[in-house]
Amino acid sequence: MIKRRHFAALAAGALAMPLALAQERNTRILVGFPPGGSADVVARLLADRMRVSLAQNVIVDNKPGAAGRLALSELKRSVPDGSTLIFSPSGAMVIHPWLYANLGYDTAKDFTPISLVSTFDFAVTAGPGAPAGDLKTVLAWMKANPSKANYATSGAGTVPHFAGLLLSQAAGVPMTHVAYRGGAPAAQDLIGGQVPLMVDTAVETIEHHRAGKVRILAVTGAQRSKALPDVPTLKESGIDITADAFFGLYGPPGMPPELVQRIDRAVADALRAPEIQERIYNLGLVPAHAGPAELAAVQAAHLKRWEAPIKASGFKAE
Numbered sequence: 001m002i003k004r005r006h007f008a009a010l011a012a013g014a015l016a017m018p019l020a021l022a023q024e025r026n027t028r029i030l031v032g033f034p035p036g037g038s039a040d041v042v043a044r045l046l047a048d049r050m051r052v053s054l055a056q057n058v059i060v061d062n063k064p065g066a067a068g069r070l071a072l073s074e075l076k077r078s079v080p081d082g083s084t085l086i087f088s089p090s091g092a093m094v095i096h097p098w099l100y101a102n103l104g105y106d107t108a109k110d111f112t113p114i115s116l117v118s119t120f121d122f123a124v125t126a127g128p129g130a131p132a133g134d135l136k137t138v139l140a141w142m143k144a145n146p147s148k149a150n151y152a153t154s155g156a157g158t159v160p161h162f163a164g165l166l167l168s169q170a171a172g173v174p175m176t177h178v179a180y181r182g183g184a185p186a187a188q189d190l191i192g193g194q195v196p197l198m199v200d201t202a203v204e205t206i207e208h209h210r211a212g213k214v215r216i217l218a219v220t221g222a223q224r225s226k227a228l229p230d231v232p233t234l235k236e237s238g239i240d241i242t243a244d245a246f247f248g249l250y251g252p253p254g255m256p257p258e259l260v261q262r263i264d265r266a267v268a269d270a271l272r273a274p275e276i277q278e279r280i281y282n283l284g285l286v287p288a289h290a291g292p293a294e295l296a297a298v299q300a301a302h303l304k305r306w307e308a309p310i311k312a313s314g315f316k317a318e
Contacts, residue, residue, distance in 0.1 A: 026057040029249070030075055030086040032068030036184030037154060038203035038283070042118060042247055043087035045279060049270030054263070060087075064181050067155035068092035069103065076105045080255040082263060085114065090245040091158040094302040098310045099157050108300070112251040114260050115267035116290035116298055118280060121221030121244045122163050123202040124234070127214045130196035135217040135237045138197065143173045150176045151197040152190055154183040154204070162306070163220050163243035164199040165313050167234065170241050190214060202227065202284025219284075220244065227284040246288070246302070248295050264291050 029047055031039050040062060047058040063071040071086055078084035093107045105111070124135060129148070131141045142149035151168075153160035156179040168175040178195055180186035183204035190198045190205070191213050198205060202216065202225060209216045209228075218234045219225050220243040234241055249267060251260065270276055271289040280287045290298070 028061045028084050030071040031062050032071030034064045034182035037182045038201040046270050050266040053266035053269045067157045076110050078252040080252040082259050086250050093299050110253050112255040113292045113295040115249040115264045116295040118247040118285045119288045120285040121219050123216045124218045125198045125205040125214050125216045127190035129193035139171050139173045150178050150195050151199050152178045152186040152195040154200050155179050159245045160200045166241045170239050206284050225284050
């Protein structure tokens with residue numbers, strides 16, 4: 001016969017099991033691009049700090065393909081219990097709806113906004129396949145050598161893709177877009193001389209720029225980057241365009257508000273850490289926490305902003 005004190009101990013252990021299991025549960029943060037790119041780097045910084053705030057494992061799970069669409073499709077099918085989230089650049093949320101008639105999801109309705117994490121612009125970077133000189137020199141060379149006038153990005157249908165297209169149109173230099181499955185492989189081909197120019201986040205090329213392997217010729221923001229104070233903007237280089245974007249953390253549809261708030265607080269705690277802020281700034285990004293409502297509003301504003309340029313570009317998604 002089980003003694004009363006043994007029974008009480010067993011009962012207490014049984015009650016504690018769900019809590020223990022909850023603490024051991026992993027939270028996956030999907031990233032729709034390969035390791036080493038900007039989304040992956042920042043997601044891992046975030047996950048390391050969120051693990052402490054949430055008191056559970058937080059892992060980054062790379063699901064590259066279709067410029068983030070494969071990862072978003074998986075997120076939509078996920079259980080809304082906080083075990084699966086996505087760290088997404090804004091292109092997947094604000095560019096794709098204008099390109100694809102059958103995305104399989106509605107970016108404004110089929111995901112739960114949680115946190116705005118960072119804002120950023122893009123770097124226009126020349127590799128060893130381009131001539132020495134400033135942006136005007138490289139663009140003049142491209143115009144004189146149309147077969148070599150290529151620019152790389154992290155994928156078709158991304159904001160860098162259309163930033164490069166706007167640059168091409170504003171400069172009057174026909175340029176061919178070369179889409180990669182992420183920023184890291186694009187940067188490797190830039191360094192190797194396979195493509196002369198790259199348009200993407202500074203994360204992809206800033207360390208190579210500092211090492212002298214490539215040259216960041218301009219940034220696409222309205223102001224110079226804090227991490228690249230000596231690099232001019234496109235407007236300062238005589239190209240009258242700007243392009244910026246953001247990173248956001250999202251969940252599946254139907255997440256409970258209290259769970260969203262808990263995860264958002266963990267993101268806010270992470271971004272308040274001075275060492276995280278410094279690392280994000282050094283990557284050429286700007287830490288910019290805001291909650292679910294603000295993220296939804298920023299997403300809606302960027303969606304509206306990109307409608308006219310994309311329609312005017314004449315680009316047709318496959």
